[in-house]
Amino acid sequence: MPVQIRTDVKGISRYLLADGASNEHLRLHISEVGPGERSHPPHTHDGHEIFYILQGQGEVEVADEVFQVNEGEALQVDCQALHGIKNAGQGNMRYAVIIAK
Numbered sequence: 001m002p003v004q005i006r007t008d009v010k011g012i013s014r015y016l017l018a019d020g021a022s023n024e025h026l027r028l029h030i031s032e033v034g035p036g037e038r039s040h041p042p043h044t045h046d047g048h049e050i051f052y053i054l055q056g057q058g059e060v061e062v063a064d065e066v067f068q069v070n071e072g073e074a075l076q077v078d079c080q081a082l083h084g085i086k087n088a089g090q091g092n093m094r095y096a097v098i099i100a101k
Contacts, residue, residue, distance in 0.1 A: 056093030
């Protein structure tokens, strides 16, 4: 089975796509931010998104609500709502982002 190997996916050294897989419908990347920081401001886009905390503590904003998400926890959001994540802990926060369209 042919495999496409990508090395340009944020936070992942080697990303393999099996034959027939596509980054158009399902994407993954890893982000890391320092205390009080965020990768980008809250935003909207198509699809659904999961934030999975690998290390640290985060606050996920969805519309007018804020959810505390800790290491080993995940939150799924409808991306048409204004959403974003920031580091709510004292150390670095690493998190996976999975987006389905």
